Amino acid sequence: KSNLNPRYQFSNFVVGPNNQLTYAASYAVSESLGKAYNPLFIYGGVGLGKTHILHAIGNHIKEKNQKKKVLYISSEEFTNELINSIQYKKMTQFRNKFRELDCLLIDDIQFISKKERTEEEFFHTFNALYENQKQIVMTSDKPPSEIKEIEDRLKSRFNWGLIVDIQPPELETRMAIIRKKAENYNLSLSDDIVEFLAKNFETNVREIEGIIVKINAYASLFKQTINIEFVETILQDVIERKQNTLNVENIQEVVAKHFNITKDTMLSGKRDKHIILPREIAIFLSRKLTQHSLSEIKIKFNMKSHATIINSCSKIEKEIEKSSQLKETIEKIEKNIKNV
Ligand code: ADP
Ligand code: MG
Structure with a gap:
């Protein structure tokens, strides 16, 4: 019962x-449990492969040695099991279950806060x-320092090993991912289609996968x-939706x-007051x-x-409370952004 997904x-x-x-x-x-980096803390945005890599670690350990005790669990499941164990007075079993592992893979650790x-x-x-x-491996949507309302003693432990991040993939990587995913479905896509998809789906890999499933379904x-016109037509909805969504630019x-x-000028880093304020507002709104x-x-x-980003945000938040004029300005800008 490792909860590992072989995919x-x-x-x-x-x-x-x-x-x-x-x-x-x-x-x-x-390859070397508990010895390389412990804990390993992986963070990154939604759909960028954190859960995938966590399972991959577990699958690899098992492949090398069936006897190793590995467990994949989301932090929500951890909470649920805990609640259950308390309710049915099974805390000893609960503790033993986790403490006898060779490797604990815990997903979305940010949810244990509060x-x-x-x-x-x-x-x-x-x-x-x-x-x-x-070995302990954890994932989160943000680095430990940014997980709010989590005890300091835990936060500091997250820093004991190695912290690594996953950034959104750039074009070439997205194209490679699309090819790989298409392969899984025995779907053959021409280069122009692969590029078209990669350009239209910039950040979230899960979304890319969804699109491939959709193309595959329509095709069969x-x-x-499958030619590019076909892909364009079936994706029109999704693409329109995407293009309208808000972005930093x-x-x-x-x-x-x-x-x-x-x-x-706004992004130039100049310290003039009439440049700093817009920049801080833009940062605040991007956040x-x-x-x-x-x-x-x-x-x-x-x-x-x-x-700098965090400071800008909290500064604007405070200013808004003090100045209704600023509040209105920002609301007006926000409306404009949403109409773009
Ligand atoms: P997260 O847990 O970070 O939200 P997931 O691990 O659930 O993201 O990934 C979403 C989907 O994208 C999964 O189907 C996963 O296989 C796929 N994916 C993400 N990154 C990659 C990658 N680098 N290579 C192949 N597939 C990827
Ligand atoms: Mg995940």
Whole structure:
């Protein structure tokens, strides 16, 4: 009962500049449990392969040695099992189950925040495994420093090993992923289709996979040959929806225009007051309106540190409370952004 999904392997995980460190660290960890990096903490946005890589680690361990005790569990399932164990007075079994593992793969650890008892129990599980040099791998949608309301003693433990991230894949990697996924469905796609898909689906790999499933279904249902027009037609809805969604570039454009400066000036890093405010507002709105991680926003604003992004956001949040004029301005800009 490892809960491992055999579909997720290292061999079908496409490696690119966006995820190569995570891949290498994950592979190293699965080759030498508890010795390479412990814990290994992997973070990244939605649909970028965190769950995939976690299963891949587990599958690889099992492949090498069937006897190793590996468990994949989401932090929500961890919580549920805990609640159950408390209710039915099975805490000893619960503790033993986790503490006798060679490798614990725990997904979406950010969800244990604000759950005191879960945090407490996970803390002890962590310690027990760590002390016995058993491997712990965790994933999260953000780095430990940004997981709000999680106990410091846990946060600091997340930093004991290695922290790696997965960034959104760039065009070439997306194309490689699309080819790989199509292969899985025995679907053959021409280069122009692969490129078309990669250009239209920028960030979330899960979304790419959904599209391939859709193309495959249409193709076999209607016995259609797949050409680019066909792909364009069936994807029209999805693409329209995507193009309308908010993105940082749009936000920067609209904010700059509102303050009568150019986007380049706004992003130039100048310290003049009339440039700083728009920049901070754009950062604040990017954080509020898009799914991008702090790292991505940092890059899009040419900033050196996460702290600058966080500071800008909290500064604007405070200012809004003080000034109804600023609040109105921002609301107006927000409306403009949504109409773009
Ligand atoms: P996350 O847990 O980060 O939200 P998942 O691991 O569930 O993302 O990945 C979503 C889908 O995208 C899965 O089907 C996964 O196989 C696929 N995927 C993501 N990254 C890659 C990659 N680098 N190579 C192959 N498939 C990938
Ligand atoms: Mg996941």
